[in-house]
Structure formats: structure tokens, C-alpha cells
Amino acid sequence: MLPKHIQKNKNNKDKMTKDKSTVWEVFIQSKNGLAHKHFGNVHAEDKEMALQNARDLYTRRNEGSCIWVVKSEHIVSSVPEDETSFFDPSNDKVYRHPTFYKMPEGAKHI
Amino acid sequence: MQDLLKYTLRIADTSLILGQRLSEWCSKGPTLEEDIALSNISLDLFGQANGLLEYASKIDGSRTADDLAFKRNEREFYNLQICEQENGHFGDTMVRQFLCDTYFMLFYQELSKSEDETLAAIANKSIKEVSYHLRHSKNWLIRLGDGTDKSKEKVQKSIENIWKFTGEFFEMDDLDNLMYANKIGVNNIKLKDEWDIIVNQVLLEAKINRPKDSYMMTGSKKGLHTELLGKMLAEMQYLPRAYPDAKW
Numbered sequence: 001m002l003p004k005h006i007q008k009n010k011n012n013k014d015k016m017t018k019d020k021s022t023v024w025e026v027f028i029q030s031k032n033g034l035a036h037k038h039f040g041n042v043h044a045e046d047k048e049m050a051l052q053n054a055r056d057l058y059t060r061r062n063e064g065s066c067i068w069v070v071k072s073e074h075i076v077s078s079v080p081e082d083e084t085s086f087f088d089p090s091n092d093k094v095y096r097h098p099t100f101y102k103m104p105e106g107a108k109h110i
Numbered sequence: 111m112q113d114l115l116k117y118t119l120r121i122a123d124t125s126l127i128l129g130q131r132l133s134e135w136c137s138k139g140p141t142l143e144e145d146i147a148l149s150n151i152s153l154d155l156f157g158q159a160n161g162l163l164e165y166a167s168k169i170d171g172s173r174t175a176d177d178l179a180f181k182r183n184e185r186e187f188y189n190l191q192i193c194e195q196e197n198g199h200f201g202d203t204m205v206r207q208f209l210c211d212t213y214f215m216l217f218y219q220e221l222s223k224s225e226d227e228t229l230a231a232i233a234n235k236s237i238k239e240v241s242y243h244l245r246h247s248k249n250w251l252i253r254l255g256d257g258t259d260k261s262k263e264k265v266q267k268s269i270e271n272i273w274k275f276t277g278e279f280f281e282m283d284d285l286d287n288l289m290y291a292n293k294i295g296v297n298n299i300k301l302k303d304e305w306d307i308i309v310n311q312v313l314l315e316a317k318i319n320r321p322k323d324s325y326m327m328t329g330s331k332k333g334l335h336t337e338l339l340g341k342m343l344a345e346m347q348y349l350p351r352a353y354p355d356a357k358w
Contacts, residue, residue: 021141042143048249053143056150 026051029066122162123189129155180350192275205268231292255316275324
């Protein structure tokens with residue numbers, strides 16, 4: 001689930017516009033080929049500043065090889081109230097999990 | 111050996127003093143993000159200074175790197191005078207930083223070709239750091255210069271105030287000439303053309319007027335400084351001087 005402040009954005013628009021600085025979400029790829037992971041957020045006035053701030057805040061200890069920054073307002077998030085209708089129905093559908101296959105002998109990490 | 115020691119100290123002191131100045135921003139930055147950015151740059155500069163002072167200590171043979179940083183007096187420091195100038199407001203700091211970063215970038219590019227292996231290695235490592243610093247300060251200068259009327263007016267004034275300290279970047283004295291002739295040091299005069307190109311281009315983009323070259327400050331190569339360095343050193347060196355047995 002995304003951090004709470006993103007979820008709040010929708011209902012808290014007034015507060016967001018009063019705060020002049022834009023919030024950007026930071027995604028960092030730790031190694032080539034791996035997926036970018038959400039690390040946190042930064043304040044910045046423009047794209048370049050967002051990228052540099054993200055670099056300064058989140059990659060000081062050699063955490064990454066690539067950074068994405070996305071304006072928080074561009075992220076669409078489900079809200080806690082959606083949780084039951086979104087996710088509960090998959091609970092009782094065991095056939096969606098590949099648990100009915102026999103494991104080949106010697107296969108590991110499955 | 112005394113020549114190489116002094117030459118190394120000049121480079122080391124320039125990084126050390128600028129790093130110390132920048133570190134004064136720590137906890138006072140305009141935003142949390144920028145506070146960390148400035149501290150990061152300051153730490154990079156301390157890292158460069160540390161490498162160079164360790165080397166200077168080896169050449170010297172009797173003083174440690176800490177001795178060199180904390181137990182020399184004002185007149186024994188050879189940093190460029192621009193580095194000791196006060197931070198002022200954020201725009202002042204960014205202008206100073208941009209002018210220095212551009213110089214560092216070009217200086218280290220040349221120093222990386224030095225036949226002195228240690229200096230060349232330190233230069234090579236520093237280029238990566240400095241090119242990021244330049245990107246940071248350049249972007250801020252453009253943002254402030256091409257920003258609001260007020261920010262533009264402020265940085266225009268910043269650059270006019272500090273311009274007289276840029277002449278020192280390109281000075282050559284006997285020691286510089288000797289080091290350059292021995293393929294150890296850099297020909298500072300040669301850096302000027304490239305420096306002008308970068309600075310003019312960024313100032314144009316930032317919509318800031320380049321100040322006219324008039325009187326230029328000088329003296330740091332002989333250990334002469336503005337009155338600001340003494341106060342800085344008093345603070346920087348206080349602890350090791352008051353408690354000589356203190357350990358890190």
C-alpha cells in the first residue's frame with residue numbers, strides 16, 4: 001500500500017495547494033535489471049530538482065543505479081475503504097494459486 | 111619536496127576551507143532536501159581535502175593530516191580567497207559554489223593528467239564528485255536568475271560582490287610554473303578560456319549579466335587572506351587547540 005499522505009491527497013487538496021512545494025515519490029532501482037522500488041518522497045519545485053534531491057536523500061550509501069521521480073498527485077491509489085471489495089474476493093479462490101501441481105523432484109525455490 | 115608540499119597544500123586548503131564554509135549551512139538550509147544536498151557537497155570537499163592532506167603529511171614527514179588542518183595559522187593557509195567568503199544568503203552561496211565548481215571541474219581534469227600518481231588519482235576521484243556539484247549549483251543559478259524579479263536581482267548582486275575573487279583561479283606564480291614545467295601541476299592560465307565559456311553560457315541561460323573584470327583580489331598563494339579566514343579558523347581549530355590530546 002502506498003504511504004498515507006498520497007491517499008490523503010484527494011481529500012486534502014486545499015492543504016496541498018497552500019504548500020508551494022510539490023511532493024514527488026521516489027523509486028530506486030538498486031541494480032540493473034531489478035524493478036524500481038518505492039523509497040519515499042521529496043519536496044521539489046521542478047523535475048531536475050526532484051531528481052537531485054532524491055539522489056541526495058536516498059542514494060548516499062550507494063543504494064541505487066537508477067532513480068525515478070513521479071509527482072505524488074499523479075499516483076492513483078486505492079483507499080482503505082476499498083480493501084474489502086478489492087482484495088477479499090481472492091481469498092477463497094485457491095485455484096488461482098498453482099498448488100495443484102506436483103513438484104518435479106529436485107526443483108528448488110518454487 | 112617543500113615545493114610539492116606547498117603545492118598540495120594549496121589544493122587541499124581550497125577544498126578544506128570551502129567545505130568548512132558550506133558546512134555552516136548544516137541545519138540551516140532552506141529546505142530539508144537542500145540542507146542535505148549542501149552537507150553532502152561539504153562532505154565531498156572534506157573527503158578531497160583529507161586525501162590531499164594525508165598526502166601532504168606523507169611528504170612533510172613529521173606532521174599528521176590533522177596537524178596540518180588544525181595546527182597551522184592563517185598565514186600558513188593557501189586556499190583561494192573565494193572559499194573563505196561568507197555564505198550570505200542562499201543565492202550568494204550558490205553563485206560562489208557555481209564559480210568554484212566550474213573551476214574545480216577544469217582544474218581536476220588537468221590535474222588528472224599529472225605525472226604525480228597520487229595527485230592524478232585524487233583528481234580522478236574528485237572529477238566525479240565535482241561534476242555533480244556543478245550540475246547542482248548550475249541548476250540553482252539558472253532557477254534563481256531566471257526566477258522572480260527579486261531572486262534575479264539578488265543573484266545579480268551576489269555575482270557582482272564575489273567577482274573580484276575569481277581572478278585567483280587563473281594566477282600562476284613561480285611555484286605553479288615550476289610544477290607545471292615538471293608535469294606535476296596545472297597551467298591555471300589555460301583554464302580560463304574554458305571557464306569563460308561555461309560561465310558565460312550558464313549566465314546567459316540564467317539571464318544574469320556577467321560583471322566586468324576590474325580589480326581582482328590576490329594573495330592567497332603567499333598566505334594572505336581576507337579578515338574572514340582568521341575567524342573561521344578560530345572556530346574550526348578551537349577544539350584540537352584547546353584540548354590537544356582529544357581523540358576523534
